[in-house]
Amino acid sequence: MTTVAIIGGSGLTNLKNLRITRREVIRTPYGEPSAPMIFGQLGGQEAVFLPRHGPGHTIPPHEVNYRANIWAIKQTGVSKVIAVNAVGGISPDFQVAGTLVIPDQIIDFTYGRAHTYFGSEHKKVTHVDFTHPYCEELRQTIIHASGRAEIRVMGRGTYGVTQGPRFESLAEIRRMERDGADIVGMTGMPEAGLARELELCYASIALVVNPAAGKTTETISMKEIETNLETGMGSVRSLLEQVIPLIAHG
């Protein structure tokens, strides 16, 4: 039985260490997911993988069909979801590229995204608790696996999610910092909220790929980010390989 899905972000459109067994196109009432679901084995355990930005990384953060993705994942029968997100670092301890963060809080600064299943014909309206937006049990499993793999992670952090696709202004980052955001990215929401609505246990591995706007004298360059993604995703893959067996046996 496949129990866990992985949503790959920028730099993780494929999971090199996933032994693929089959692909499946899943239709949803909300339209097409970003890609066919990829089923396979990771660390000797069943897992299903979905690249958030599509197989060729062509879907920008504000155009991802988050509802279709999470709905399709639910249809596979998994109960747990690990999302991978590339982020910028705001707080001092989170600024170094390559830092892995297992966030425990979210602030949603996005707008205009289809962000709920409720109020549509498919789900009657309800209000879900989101006090702790991530699944604490899964967060702890990831943190535990990182210790075993000797991969350093920040075991907490507040993820501020912006609309993008542009990066932030200096004043926007200053405001986010005052609000308590440690990291900034464009894909954490509405994904986490939708996962909660469908009662999936959802956690994130966020990889810092640049210091946020104004946190260095440099301008933010895609070239620098791509280099940091390349190196950092190596650690993410290793961490996933450690985590999946712990989930399957847990």
Ligand code: HPA
């Ligand atoms: N801001 C927003 N999203 C991001 C960043 C950033 O600095 N880096 C990677 N994703």
